[in-house]
Amino acid sequence: MMHSHPHGAHEVMELHEVLNCAVDALNTIQLYAPYVVDHELAQLVHHQMTFMQNEYNSMVHTVQGVGAGESLPYRPKRQMQAPFSGMPNPAAYPMQQQPNLHPAEVNDADVASALLGIHKTGAKGKLHASLEATHPQIREMLLQGAVNCAHQAYEVWQYMERKGYYPLAVFPHATSSQLLRPYQPFQKAMPQSMPNNVQPANPAMGGGISAQLARGMAEPHVASQPMGEPAPVNASQIFSSPTYRDQHLHQPIDNTSMITDELQTASVEPTGVMSQHIEEKTARGRKKTPSSDMNIGQ
Secondary structure, three states: OOOOOOOOHHHHHHHHHHHHHHHHHHHHHHHHHHHOOOHHHHHHHHHHHHHHHHHHHHHHHHHHOOOOOOOOOOOOOOOOOOOOOOOOOHHHOOOOOOOOOOHHHOOHHHHHHHHHHHHHHHHHHHHHHHOOOOOHHHHHHHHHHHHHHHHHHHHHHHHHHHHOOOOOOOOOHHHHHHHHOOOOOOOOOOOOOOOOOOOOOOHHHOOOHHHHHHHHHHOOOOOOOOOOOOOOOOOHHHHOOHHHHHHHHOOOHHHHHHHHHHHHHOOOOOHHHHHHHHHHHHHHHHHHOOOHHHHHHO
16 A cells, blocks of 8 residues: 655646646547447447546556555557558549537547547657656656556547548658668777887876866865065064163063064164164264253353
């Protein structure tokens, strides 16, 4: 017993169409059945309609989850044979086709043609619905249903071909050969032998873009290391005067030599040396200039 499963939206719509078409097909055949005159056609219609009723019940049981319906293949009433291969008799075929003006005009050819159209439509609909099926059993049921419709259609066509209701139109042999003969089987190329001293090229070792991408996918990525940067240096002990350092920074002056060495390593001229040069120049300038207090006294 197959338990019910959540159907997909497309699956539900396709199953609705398939089951609805199956109901319409059975109703249509029942409408045509009273107009059958030929005994062979009557047996064919009865045989196919009985199978279609059982197939419909099986589909309903499968879709509703009541039970696992059997998807039995269709068995034709008579063995299928190859179509007529001789020259058809034009007198056996009707010269014109037109709709009937009254239901009483329906004949065996009309019934067989309607039955053939029902099976062709059913095969297309069930095959299309199987592409949207999500449950594997429902998919197999629809596929088998499409095959069954195809077999029934072929059986009806064989009857129509024997009775002269469906002409077998053929091309001249020269035309058929002209259209079909150019297609030839695919021939696989034989692999060429390579010299012993030549090794097969490895696409990952080349220098092209594809090879670089291949190597990038195969080799682990190594992050590039940033270049070394000089450690941050507290230069307040150099840019300020000794008196300022004693009054405000309250830090020993012994560390200035280490800071000066770091700045020299970084190709930076210590500012303390520049301050010493400026103080020496200022002292020499004070010796040459008279004191401002002396000028005020004068």
